[in-house]
Amino acid sequence: MNIYSVPDLYDAIHKDSSFDIQLLKTIAKNRSGSVLELASGTGRLTKCILDLGLDYTGLELSKQFIEVAKKRYVGQARFVLGDMCDFKLNMKYNFIFIGFNSFLHNLTLIDARNCLRCVYDHLEDKGKFLVSIFIPDPDFLFREPNTFYPATSFFQYKDSQCRIMESNEYDDKTQINKLTWYLEKNGEIMSDEYHYSMRMYYPHEMDILLVESGFHIEEKIGDYDGSPMDAESGMQIYICSKD
Ligand SMILES: C[S@@+](CC[C@H](N)C(=O)[O-])C[C@H]1O[C@@H](n2cnc3c(N)ncnc32)[C@H](O)[C@@H]1O
Numbered sequence: 600m601n602i603y604s605v606p607d608l609y610d611a612i613h614k615d616s617s618f619d620i621q622l623l624k625t626i627a628k629n630r631s632g633s634v635l636e637l638a639s640g641t642g643r644l645t646k647c648i649l650d651l652g653l654d655y656t657g658l659e660l661s662k663q664f665i666e667v668a669k670k671r672y673v674g675q676a677r678f679v680l681g682d683m684c685d686f687k688l689n690m691k692y693n694f695i696f697i698g699f700n701s702f703l704h705n706l707t708l709i710d711a712r713n714c715l716r717c718v719y720d721h722l723e724d725k726g727k728f729l730v731s732i733f734i735p736d737p738d739f740l741f742r743e744p745n746t747f748y749p750a751t752s753f754f755q756y757k758d759s760q761c762r763i764m765e766s767n768e769y770d771d772k773t774q775i776n777k778l779t780w781y782l783e784k785n786g787e788i789m790s791d792e793y794h795y796s797m798r799m800y801y802p803h804e805m806d807i808l809l810v811e812s813g814f815h816i817e818e819k820i821g822d823y824d825g826s827p828m829d830a831e832s833g834m835q836i837y838i839c840s841k842d
Contacts, residue, residue: 602780602793603661606641610667611756612763613643619698619731620647622823626729626838627651630694635721637683637714638701642668645676653694658686684713688721695722696729703732703797706775708808711800715812724841728814731836735799740769740776747788750780759784774799802828802835814839 603609624647627634634648639657641664648655655676659665660683668678679688683697684705695718705711718728742748750765762783769776780793800808802819809816816839821832828835 600791600793601661602795603640604663605793606661606664606667608756608782608793609664610641610643611754611761612751614754616643618823620644622820622825622836623647623696623698623729624651625825626727627653627694627696630727632693632723633690634694634696635688635692637695637697637718638699638704639668639678640664640699640701642671642676642678644698645672649675656688656692658683658688684710684717686717686721690721691723691726692721693723693726694729695726696731698729698731700732700797702730703800704795706773706796706798711798711808712812715808715814719813719841722841726841727817728839729836730805730809730839731834732800732805734833734835735774735801736833740767740771740799742767744768747781756782756784761785764788769799800835805835805837809837809839810842813842815842 623644627648628651633654636644636657639659642657645655645657657668657678658681662680665678665680705714722728745766747764747766750763753760753762764781764783765778767776767778775796775798777796782789816837818838819828820836821828822834
Protein backbone atom coordinates (compact mmCIF):
# COMPACT_ATOMS: atom_id res chain seq x y z
CA MET A 600 0.00 0.00 0.00
CA ASN A 601 1.16 3.55 -0.74
CA ILE A 602 1.61 5.49 2.52
CA TYR A 603 0.07 8.51 0.78
CA SER A 604 -3.23 6.74 0.16
CA VAL A 605 -4.27 6.66 3.86
CA PRO A 606 -4.92 10.26 4.92
CA ASP A 607 -6.39 9.46 8.35
CA LEU A 608 -3.25 7.53 9.32
CA TYR A 609 -0.99 10.34 8.03
CA ASP A 610 -2.98 12.92 9.97
CA ALA A 611 -2.93 10.81 13.15
CA ILE A 612 0.87 10.50 12.92
CA HIS A 613 1.33 14.22 12.28
CA LYS A 614 -1.44 15.60 14.51
CA ASP A 615 1.06 17.46 16.71
CA SER A 616 3.78 18.08 14.10
CA SER A 617 4.56 21.77 14.17
CA PHE A 618 8.39 21.71 14.05
CA ASP A 619 8.58 23.57 10.71
CA ILE A 620 5.76 26.10 11.14
CA GLN A 621 7.65 28.91 12.86
CA LEU A 622 10.44 28.98 10.26
CA LEU A 623 7.93 28.87 7.42
CA LYS A 624 5.96 31.75 8.93
CA THR A 625 9.13 33.80 9.43
CA ILE A 626 9.99 33.49 5.72
CA ALA A 627 6.41 33.80 4.44
CA LYS A 628 5.44 36.84 6.50
CA ASN A 629 7.59 39.12 4.32
CA ARG A 630 5.84 37.89 1.19
CA SER A 631 2.76 39.36 -0.40
CA GLY A 632 0.11 37.93 -2.70
CA SER A 633 -0.03 34.32 -3.67
CA VAL A 634 1.71 31.28 -2.22
CA LEU A 635 2.11 27.85 -3.81
CA GLU A 636 2.98 24.75 -1.79
CA LEU A 637 4.15 21.72 -3.75
CA ALA A 638 3.30 18.26 -2.32
CA SER A 639 0.81 19.87 0.04
CA GLY A 640 -0.54 16.59 1.44
CA THR A 641 -3.65 16.89 3.60
CA GLY A 642 -2.95 20.60 4.17
CA ARG A 643 -0.89 20.41 7.36
CA LEU A 644 0.91 23.67 6.46
CA THR A 645 -2.01 25.47 4.81
CA LYS A 646 -3.33 27.20 7.93
CA CYS A 647 -0.08 28.94 8.81
CA ILE A 648 -0.02 30.57 5.36
CA LEU A 649 -3.72 31.54 5.51
CA ASP A 650 -3.14 33.01 8.99
CA LEU A 651 -0.69 35.47 7.40
CA GLY A 652 -3.48 36.72 5.11
CA LEU A 653 -1.89 35.22 1.99
CA ASP A 654 -3.63 33.37 -0.85
CA TYR A 655 -2.76 29.69 -0.75
CA THR A 656 -2.65 27.06 -3.49
CA GLY A 657 -1.53 23.49 -2.78
CA LEU A 658 -0.45 21.04 -5.48
CA GLU A 659 -0.56 17.37 -4.53
CA LEU A 660 -0.30 14.00 -6.30
CA SER A 661 -2.43 11.88 -3.96
CA LYS A 662 -6.17 11.96 -4.74
CA GLN A 663 -7.01 10.73 -1.24
CA PHE A 664 -4.90 13.41 0.44
CA ILE A 665 -6.16 16.27 -1.69
CA GLU A 666 -9.79 15.33 -1.03
CA VAL A 667 -9.16 15.70 2.71
CA ALA A 668 -7.38 19.04 2.23
CA LYS A 669 -10.20 20.39 0.03
CA LYS A 670 -12.85 19.50 2.62
CA ARG A 671 -10.75 20.96 5.44
CA TYR A 672 -10.28 24.35 3.77
CA VAL A 673 -13.41 24.69 1.67
CA GLY A 674 -13.72 28.28 0.43
CA GLN A 675 -10.38 29.31 1.98
CA ALA A 676 -7.68 27.71 -0.14
CA ARG A 677 -7.23 26.18 -3.59
CA PHE A 678 -5.92 22.64 -4.10
CA VAL A 679 -4.84 21.20 -7.44
CA LEU A 680 -4.18 17.57 -8.22
CA GLY A 681 -0.83 17.42 -9.98
CA ASP A 682 2.75 16.26 -10.18
CA MET A 683 5.41 18.61 -8.82
CA CYS A 684 7.72 17.79 -11.73
CA ASP A 685 5.17 18.46 -14.46
CA PHE A 686 2.57 21.16 -13.83
CA LYS A 687 1.24 24.37 -15.42
CA LEU A 688 -1.07 26.59 -13.38
CA ASN A 689 -1.37 29.68 -15.60
CA MET A 690 -0.35 32.03 -12.81
CA LYS A 691 2.78 33.12 -10.95
CA TYR A 692 3.43 33.10 -7.23
CA ASN A 693 5.32 35.39 -4.88
CA PHE A 694 6.35 32.47 -2.67
CA ILE A 695 6.71 28.78 -3.56
CA PHE A 696 7.74 26.15 -1.06
CA ILE A 697 8.30 22.40 -0.84
CA GLY A 698 8.45 21.45 2.82
CA PHE A 699 8.93 18.37 4.96
CA ASN A 700 11.36 16.43 2.71
CA SER A 701 8.80 16.17 -0.10
CA PHE A 702 11.42 17.18 -2.71
CA LEU A 703 13.02 13.77 -1.99
CA HIS A 704 10.12 12.16 -3.85
CA ASN A 705 11.86 13.30 -7.03
CA LEU A 706 13.52 9.94 -7.49
CA THR A 707 15.81 10.91 -10.40
CA LEU A 708 17.91 13.94 -11.27
CA ILE A 709 15.64 14.39 -14.32
CA ASP A 710 12.58 14.66 -12.05
CA ALA A 711 14.43 17.05 -9.73
CA ARG A 712 15.42 19.31 -12.65
CA ASN A 713 11.89 19.21 -14.08
CA CYS A 714 10.46 20.11 -10.68
CA LEU A 715 12.83 23.06 -10.31
CA ARG A 716 12.04 24.22 -13.86
CA CYS A 717 8.31 24.21 -13.02
CA VAL A 718 9.04 26.19 -9.83
CA TYR A 719 11.12 28.71 -11.78
CA ASP A 720 8.39 29.15 -14.41
CA HIS A 721 5.74 29.79 -11.72
CA LEU A 722 7.80 32.16 -9.55
CA GLU A 723 7.34 35.92 -9.87
CA ASP A 724 10.53 37.82 -10.75
CA LYS A 725 10.86 39.09 -7.18
CA GLY A 726 9.50 35.90 -5.61
CA LYS A 727 11.18 33.52 -3.18
CA PHE A 728 11.46 29.74 -3.22
CA LEU A 729 12.05 27.56 -0.15
CA VAL A 730 12.96 23.88 -0.25
CA SER A 731 13.53 21.90 2.92
CA ILE A 732 15.06 18.39 3.03
CA PHE A 733 17.23 16.45 5.42
CA ILE A 734 20.93 15.88 4.85
CA PRO A 735 21.61 12.20 4.06
CA ASP A 736 22.61 10.41 7.27
CA PRO A 737 24.65 7.20 6.83
CA ASP A 738 23.58 5.95 10.28
CA PHE A 739 19.97 6.02 9.08
CA LEU A 740 20.52 4.84 5.51
CA PHE A 741 22.82 1.90 6.23
CA ARG A 742 20.84 0.30 9.05
CA GLU A 743 20.41 -3.48 9.25
CA PRO A 744 18.01 -4.56 6.49
CA ASN A 745 14.86 -6.49 7.50
CA THR A 746 15.01 -4.99 10.98
CA PHE A 747 12.25 -2.88 12.50
CA TYR A 748 13.12 0.54 13.90
CA PRO A 749 10.67 3.01 15.49
CA ALA A 750 9.90 5.75 12.95
CA THR A 751 7.50 7.85 15.03
CA SER A 752 6.63 8.44 18.64
CA PHE A 753 3.34 7.05 19.98
CA PHE A 754 0.06 8.48 18.68
CA GLN A 755 -3.65 7.65 18.95
CA TYR A 756 -5.25 6.01 15.90
CA LYS A 757 -8.63 4.23 15.79
CA ASP A 758 -8.84 4.14 19.60
CA SER A 759 -5.45 2.43 19.94
CA GLN A 760 -2.02 3.50 21.04
CA CYS A 761 0.10 3.23 17.91
CA ARG A 762 3.48 3.96 16.48
CA ILE A 763 5.13 3.31 13.15
CA MET A 764 7.94 0.79 12.87
CA GLU A 765 10.02 0.85 9.71
CA SER A 766 12.66 -1.00 7.77
CA ASN A 767 14.65 0.40 4.88
CA GLU A 768 16.95 -0.57 2.06
CA TYR A 769 19.31 1.99 0.61
CA ASP A 770 20.89 1.70 -2.84
CA ASP A 771 23.93 3.96 -2.93
CA LYS A 772 24.11 3.78 -6.76
CA THR A 773 20.68 5.27 -7.35
CA GLN A 774 20.74 7.10 -3.99
CA ILE A 775 17.20 5.80 -3.43
CA ASN A 776 16.08 4.76 0.04
CA LYS A 777 13.12 2.35 -0.03
CA LEU A 778 11.14 2.43 3.18
CA THR A 779 8.48 0.07 4.48
CA TRP A 780 6.26 1.16 7.34
CA TYR A 781 4.28 -1.09 9.67
CA LEU A 782 1.62 0.05 12.09
CA GLU A 783 2.24 -1.13 15.66
CA LYS A 784 -1.13 -1.16 17.44
CA ASN A 785 -1.22 -1.65 21.22
CA GLY A 786 2.22 -3.29 21.02
CA GLU A 787 1.42 -5.64 18.11
CA ILE A 788 2.79 -5.13 14.59
CA MET A 789 0.03 -5.27 11.95
CA SER A 790 0.62 -7.12 8.70
CA ASP A 791 -0.20 -4.26 6.27
CA GLU A 792 2.88 -2.76 4.62
CA TYR A 793 3.10 0.88 3.54
CA HIS A 794 5.76 1.71 0.99
CA TYR A 795 7.49 4.86 -0.12
CA SER A 796 10.84 5.85 -1.59
CA MET A 797 13.06 8.88 -1.30
CA ARG A 798 16.14 9.87 -3.25
CA MET A 799 18.92 11.33 -1.17
CA TYR A 800 20.32 14.69 -2.29
CA TYR A 801 23.66 15.83 -0.88
CA PRO A 802 24.22 19.58 -0.32
CA HIS A 803 26.68 19.86 -3.21
CA GLU A 804 24.07 18.32 -5.56
CA MET A 805 21.45 20.80 -4.36
CA ASP A 806 23.86 23.68 -5.01
CA ILE A 807 24.34 22.51 -8.59
CA LEU A 808 20.67 21.70 -9.23
CA LEU A 809 19.45 25.04 -7.89
CA VAL A 810 22.05 27.17 -9.67
CA GLU A 811 21.67 25.24 -12.97
CA SER A 812 17.91 25.82 -12.72
CA GLY A 813 18.40 29.59 -12.59
CA PHE A 814 18.14 30.22 -8.84
CA HIS A 815 20.31 32.38 -6.65
CA ILE A 816 20.74 30.73 -3.22
CA GLU A 817 20.22 33.56 -0.72
CA GLU A 818 20.44 31.55 2.47
CA LYS A 819 21.26 28.02 3.60
CA ILE A 820 19.61 27.08 6.89
CA GLY A 821 20.65 23.94 8.80
CA ASP A 822 17.77 23.49 11.22
CA TYR A 823 14.17 24.54 11.80
CA ASP A 824 15.43 26.89 14.53
CA GLY A 825 16.88 29.01 11.70
CA SER A 826 20.56 28.33 12.41
CA PRO A 827 22.91 28.44 9.42
CA MET A 828 23.80 25.20 7.63
CA ASP A 829 27.19 23.77 8.61
CA ALA A 830 28.99 20.43 8.83
CA GLU A 831 26.90 19.37 11.85
CA SER A 832 23.49 20.25 10.38
CA GLY A 833 20.76 17.68 9.98
CA MET A 834 18.72 19.75 7.54
CA GLN A 835 19.35 21.62 4.31
CA ILE A 836 16.84 24.43 3.85
CA TYR A 837 17.40 26.76 0.91
CA ILE A 838 15.88 30.20 0.41
CA CYS A 839 16.25 31.11 -3.25
CA SER A 840 15.38 33.93 -5.60
CA LYS A 841 15.57 34.16 -9.38
CA ASP A 842 19.11 34.82 -10.53
C1 LIG B 1 5.96 14.04 3.65
S1 LIG B 1 4.44 14.35 2.83
C2 LIG B 1 4.30 16.09 3.10
C3 LIG B 1 2.89 16.61 3.04
C4 LIG B 1 2.71 18.04 3.55
N1 LIG B 1 3.49 18.97 2.79
C5 LIG B 1 3.11 18.14 5.02
O1 LIG B 1 4.05 18.88 5.31
O2 LIG B 1 2.46 17.48 5.84
C6 LIG B 1 4.89 14.23 1.15
C7 LIG B 1 3.78 14.53 0.17
O3 LIG B 1 4.32 14.54 -1.15
C8 LIG B 1 3.32 14.07 -2.03
N2 LIG B 1 3.97 13.75 -3.31
C9 LIG B 1 4.80 12.72 -3.58
N3 LIG B 1 5.23 12.79 -4.86
C10 LIG B 1 4.64 13.90 -5.40
C11 LIG B 1 4.70 14.51 -6.68
N4 LIG B 1 5.44 13.99 -7.68
N5 LIG B 1 3.98 15.63 -6.90
C12 LIG B 1 3.20 16.16 -5.90
N6 LIG B 1 3.12 15.62 -4.67
C13 LIG B 1 3.83 14.51 -4.41
C14 LIG B 1 2.74 12.89 -1.28
O4 LIG B 1 1.51 12.45 -1.82
C15 LIG B 1 2.66 13.50 0.13
O5 LIG B 1 1.44 14.15 0.32
